[in-house]
Amino acid sequence: MSVVSIETPDHPNVVRVRERLLAGGADPARVGRLRVLPDEVRTAAAAAAALGVEVGQIANSLVFDADGEPLLVLTSGAHRVDTGKVAATIGASSVGRATPEFVRAATGQVIGGVAPVGHPAPLRTLVDRALADFPEIWAAGGIPHAVFPTTFDELVAVTGGTPTDVA
Structure with missing residues (x-):
């Protein structure tokens, strides 16, 4: 997989993610580094390999069904x-993996491309404290090809998430 990005499309999900990051106070220089890679990166391992970073630096955006409500957990890969x-x-009472349909309804995005932001409505969000171990982390940008760099503190701020031990 190549680390050279292709032109960033004006895909509505990518545009929405950029807008929400900036509106949430994300560093414009980091937002400007959002990349669309030539190949999909639906797993933390694939994203880490494409970016040349440790798998722990990948912030997986996982949507769970928590008693019928969506719960976004941003966890270290x-x-x-x-x-x-x-x-x-x-x-x-229960937290389980959400179906692809549940994820899409809650986020407007598909599994493998779910971003921490850019959803139709804010989601209750937990941010894995393990991500704080890295000065730079990477998250999905709204489609399976898109990724952007951020920091733990910025991720907590832009998502309104709660730092939590999730593993």
């Missing part, structure tokens, strides 16, 4: 979310 731990943390 280096580990898996402990859904029992997350359920206990948020006071839900």
Whole structure:
């Protein structure tokens, strides 16, 4: 997979992500580094390989069904979310993987391209504290080809997320 990006399309999801990042106070220089890669990067391993970074630097945007409500968990690509731990943390009776249809309805984006922002309505969001270990992290930009750099503090700020141990 090449690390050379192609022209960033004016895909509505990518445009919306850029707009929400800037409106949320993200550093314009980082937002300007949003890239659309030549190949899809639907997994943390694929994104890390394409970018030449550690898999732990990838912020996976995972949508869960928490008692029928969407819950966005931004987790380090280096580990898996402990859904029992997350359920206990948020006071839900159950937290489970959402269906592709549930994810699309909640985010307007497809699995593998879900960004931390740019959804039709704000989502309750947890941000994995493990991401704070890296000075730069990368997240999806609204489509499976798009990624952007950010920081832990910026990610918490632009999402209104709650820093949480999720693994």
